[in-house]
Structure formats: structure tokens, C-alpha cells
Amino acid sequence: MASVDLRDNLLGISWVDSGWVPILNPSNVLEYFSERSNPFYDRTCNNEVVKMQRLTLDHLNQMVGVEYILLHAQEPILYIIRKQQRQSPTQVIPLADYYIIAGVVYQAPDLGSVISSRVLSAVHGIQSAFDEAMSFCRYHPSKGYWWHFKDQEEKERVKPKSKRKEEPSSLFQRQRVDTLLLDLRNKFPPTFYQVFSHSRSIVEVKKEPEVPVETVKPPEERETKPPAPPGPPRPAPQTTPNKPPPEKRARLQ
Numbered sequence: 001m002a003s004v005d006l007r008d009n010l011l012g013i014s015w016v017d018s019g020w021v022p023i024l025n026p027s028n029v030l031e032y033f034s035e036r037s038n039p040f041y042d043r044t045c046n047n048e049v050v051k052m053q054r055l056t057l058d059h060l061n062q063m064v065g066v067e068y069i070l071l072h073a074q075e076p077i078l079y080i081i082r083k084q085q086r087q088s089p090t091q092v093i094p095l096a097d098y099y100i101i102a103g104v105v106y107q108a109p110d111l112g113s114v115i116s117s118r119v120l121s122a123v124h125g126i127q128s129a130f131d132e133a134m135s136f137c138r139y140h141p142s143k144g145y146w147w148h149f150k151d152q153e154e155k156e157r158v159k160p161k162s163k164r165k166e167e168p169s170s171l172f173q174r175q176r177v178d179t180l181l182l183d184l185r186n187k188f189p190p191t192f193y194q195v196f197s198h199s200r201s202i203v204e205v206k207k208e209p210e211v212p213v214e215t216v217k218p219p220e221e222r223e224t225k226p227p228a229p230p231g232p233p234r235p236a237p238q239t240t241p242n243k244p245p246p247e248k249r250a251r252l253q
Helices: 029-033 046-052 057-062 111-135 150-158 171-187
Strands: 065-074 078-088 091-101 104-107 137-140 144-147
Touching: 029 065, 029 078, 029 091, 046 057, 046 065, 111 137
Parallel strands: none
Antiparallel strands: 065 078, 078 091, 091 104, 137 144
């Protein structure tokens, strides 16, 4: 495949002659386009031959080769000039179109360039969207994948800080913890001790009735008794033997 020279691609440049005094119109627009500083103008065209021979533009129909014609005019701002290859007075092949807007000359892109530019713009937009989406993607082994956008960070900054609730454990974490606990139990089985409960004897303590406290009289109110005179000694009391009680007899009625 032959390499394409970037200098031959004139779609990205424009040309204007600020020293052109007359106002553009359909009669002088081709003269303005044929200036020597215009990069879009071909010096070997039939228009240059007619200009050097001081002929009218009607003689272009009788010549063969590259020529420029005014295709469309919308005074005073828009003019379209076509570059074409003339093979006979009735047969021509279009080569390129140029449009002049407010004195500035541009080359109109061909269909292939338009499609290529649109496809590249679409691919660039899709690639940029994928890159931006991947920048918001997050991953953690316990949580998996989730999206973290910049708008969410701004909302969290604006909101008042509150205590974050503890997130519940996932199913994977619970199953993993249960497996680890079961392994530890198998390696280190627990030992059980039997506890005996001793019965305690309950002793009832009966309280004695409280004795009423006698009122104590003051010493002035107490009766003073004179001491008894000494008398003869009293005889010792006689001890009587213990006798059984008398038998009870039935009474006759």
C-alpha cells in the first residue's frame, strides 16, 4: 500500500487574501481564486492558459484538461468552485469542490474522508467512555465489584457526618467462619466438668414473744418498807414422800 503524503491533504487548511480590495461577485470570484498565493489553485489548468492568452471563459469548453468553474453562487457570502477534468465538450469528471465563505477558501471533503472522520470520532468517544467507566470501577474480594462515582464523594462531603453502621457479614464470610470454628473444635475438643449442688439445711428460727417492758417508777414513788425484825429461826420444811394420787371410783347413780 502506497504511503499518503500529508502535504497533499488540503482538508485542514484555509486561504484568504486580505489585500483583495474589490467585493466578491460572480464575475470576479474566479479571478480571486486564481491568485498565486492560493494553495488550492493548479497553475497548469486551462484557466491559466485562457488568462495568459486573454481569452474568455467560453473557450474552456473547447479544451481538454483540468479546469475550474463557478458551480454555485449565493451572494454576497457563499461561492462554490469545482475542479474537473474535461475530456470532451460534453463529458467532464469532477475532481474536487471548494467553497468560499466571506472571502475564506476551504476544500470540501470527499465522502470517504467524511465517513472516516465520523467513524474515528465515534470510536474515540466510545473508547473515552470505557476508560472513564473503568476509572469508577472498584473491586474487593469480600464485596466483589461496585461503582464509585465522583458525585457520590461530593454528596458525602456535603452530608453531615454520622456514625457509620456496621455492615452485615456476607454469606461467604459466615460460611468461612463456621468452617474455621468447626476445625478448631475438632482439633481442640472441649472438656466438660460435672458440678454437684449441695443441699443446704434450712433452720427455722422461732422468735420468742417479746416481754413487755414494765414501767420503772422513779425512786421517789417507790414504797419503802422497813426491814423485818430478827425473829426466831424457822424450822426447816418437812419433805413429804411422793404419794400417788387417790383412785377415782365410779359413782353410783
